[in-house]
Amino acid sequence: AQKVTQAQTEISVVEKEDVTLDCVYETRDTTYYLFWYKQPPSGELVFLIRRNSFDEQNEISGRYSWNFQKSTSSFNFTITASQVVDSAVYFCALSEALSGNTPLVFGKGTRLSVIA
Amino acid sequence: EADIYQTPRYLVIGTGKKITLECSQTMGHDKMYWYQQDPGMELHLIHYSYGVNSTEKGDLSSESTVSRIRTEHFPLTLESARPSHTSQYLCASSPPLPWGNEKLFFGSGTQLSVL
Numbered sequence: 001a002q003k004v005t006q007a008q009t010e011i012s013v014v015e016k017e018d019v020t021l022d023c024v025y026e027t028r029d030t031t032y033y034l035f036w037y038k039q040p041p042s043g044e045l046v047f048l049i050r051r052n053s054f055d056e057q058n059e060i061s062g063r064y065s066w067n068f069q070k071s072t073s074s075f076n077f078t079i080t081a082s083q084v085v086d087s088a089v090y091f092c093a094l095s096e097a098l099s100g101n102t103p104l105v106f107g108k109g110t111r112l113s114v115i116a
Numbered sequence: 117e118a119d120i121y122q123t124p125r126y127l128v129i130g131t132g133k134k135i136t137l138e139c140s141q142t143m144g145h146d147k148m149y150w151y152q153q154d155p156g157m158e159l160h161l162i163h164y165s166y167g168v169n170s171t172e173k174g175d176l177s178s179e180s181t182v183s184r185i186r187t188e189h190f191p192l193t194l195e196s197a198r199p200s201h202t203s204q205y206l207c208a209s210s211p212p213l214p215w216g217n218e219k220l221f222f223g224s225g226t227q228l229s230v231l
Contacts (some may be wrong), residue, residue, distance in 0.1 A: 043206075045220070095218065103164050
């Protein structure tokens with residue numbers, strides 16, 4: 001069965017600090033996809049990134065970077081030089097490609113507060 | 117970006133009332149989902165649909181029902197609302213990509229309060 005664990009429930013940082021949000025997943029499939037979504041105070045979840053299980057290359061997008069390590073089943077998300085606008089709940093999610101019609105499974109989310 | 121709309125944005129009703137939460141998307145997505153989000157943030161899948169006349173129950177036992185008569189419309193109905201139904205309800209849709217590769221587009225949610 002697929003499972004996503006975000007051990008950090010809440011994180012508070014001061015503006016301009018770097019912060020890493022952890023995500024550990026479990027799956028029996030060899031082909032799967034990992035996602036990060038952001039939920040700002042407005043409530044709407046916004047897609048940030050999608051990676052497939054065959055691509056372990058780390059990705060950087062501006063101040064955001066993602067570290068995918070199959071050996072530890074982790075897909076961590078780092079925000080560099082955090083800003084107040086980064087304050088949100090962040091969800092990691094997993095989707096298996098070969099197990100049939102299974103929808104996305106989300107972690108419980110990490111609430112990030114960036115303090116000015 | 118997909119356009120996905122949820123109405124109402126906020127709803128306060130009394131116990132026992134029947135309500136329908138509306139969700140519509142204009143991108144022709146086959147797959148649609150309803151999630152319930154508790155105050156602790158966790159998302160629970162309650163219903164999903166992979167096309168017209170297709171509906172499935174999710175992981176969370178729910179007293180709600182859904183219908184998918186048209187591709188763009190996926191309403192959620194509570195026959196008799198109870199205080200335990202108080203929650204944020206999020207609707208999402210995804211395009212017809214290969215399994216697992218779907219990117220979900222979310223609506224703004226409906227915050228339901230049952231008194």
